[in-house]
Amino acid sequence: MATEIQLEQRQGARRTPGLDAPMFRLRWFLLIAVVAPGATPLRAQLIQPNVIVSVRDQKLMFLDNGGNAAVYPISTSKFGLGDRWGSMATPLGTLQVAQKIGDRAPTGAVFHNRRFTGEILQPNTPGRDPIITRIIWLRGLEAANAHAYNRGIYIHGTPEEKTIGRPASYGCIRMKSSDVSALYAQLPIGAIVQISPDHLPKVSRAAKGTLVSAPASAPAPTHAVFTADSSKPGAEKASMTPLAPKTSVAPAKKSDTTAWLRNARA
Template sequence: MARAKNDSLTRIVMLLCFGTAFLSLVVHWRITTSTTPQPNLAKTSKTALRAHSQGHPNGITLLSAFAPSKQTTLAASQNRQLVVDLSDRRVYVYSGETVIASYPIGIGKKGWETPTGSFQVLHKQRDPIWQHPITGKIFSSGTDSPLGDRWIGFWTDGRNQIGFHGTPDDEVIGSAISHGCLRMRNPDVRLLYKQVNLGTPVEVRQ
């Protein structure tokens, strides 16, 4: 009788061990499935941006950390909007339907045309540091910086950027001279910097 009880107890223990092992396998499978890497949405976005850039393999490379923040989805205050007229070579600042300011700009040269379309301000920076997209030379901030002392970015492929910036060479304003960016006189870009926020719409037209 005791032996029969012992056999029954042994079977019960074995069943419990088997059940525990089975449950462990199920939990491990669910965890593995839930942590499987998902498609790289950032990479997909970069590809879409490159397709929209109209032949911009490089653009501007800023040597500062850049990642579009959650603030970029916020509506800009005072209902501001920037309209860039490439043929006119000016940027117009709208408040509602009223133009409150306009500034002359230099635009992208042949082969590096400024992309057209609807964008928004993604990044603002004082005293930017720039790396030349072809030579790789690094230009520090200062009075002689090719980017001037303000940067207002509205396009990126995740590494390179295009935007408004100053220049120490006022004579190039109004010409097709840049690598896709919109060059402005330093006093003008300082004013524009104060007039826009992250998320301000930017419309670039031919």
């Protein structure tokens, strides 16, 4: 039975310190400036889109190119914070989106070693805790999170939705399937992810779980389309393509799932 602990690197419970407080305050200032009155277009282009993860709040904020925000409940590691091998902890600091896996996969699609198995789970399925729906693989940009990519630190969906809102993962950042799908659709390869032990910044335009439409002049977000084999090392070199307009998706039928899996293996 595939479980998250099999998919994430096994790590020990020792906590390691995060970034210095002044460095965090500087990054918070830059991120808040995007949505603050008078923020310049140049600054927004330099640091947008962005994701801020608050370990204290157990929430994730996504800021789009227009400075609009969406906030989602999450779950970080139940083993605390850090990046040491064997710690099973969530790393702090600045990371970026290195790969996106699961494009067009059905909601609840089970992944083992970043490959869709063909199985689909409903939320809170008893006794099951695999990685599902979407995988956003993170790469650390600092010494404090340098092992994040090789440890397999993801933002991903979980069937254990009843645990969302409190630390329950094995190092990754868990989200509800509907929420991780929405984030995946808007977040391009290379986007910055800031993981902080502090509260989320106050943003007046934040809408819980709902992303306000960006201005028409905002750049179209992009992402990479991955097949099953492209989850191997080096897949981050996959080509970038514009996101298609978001449409509602009906629950996947068995035939749809079979077709998706056949195409992924082609």
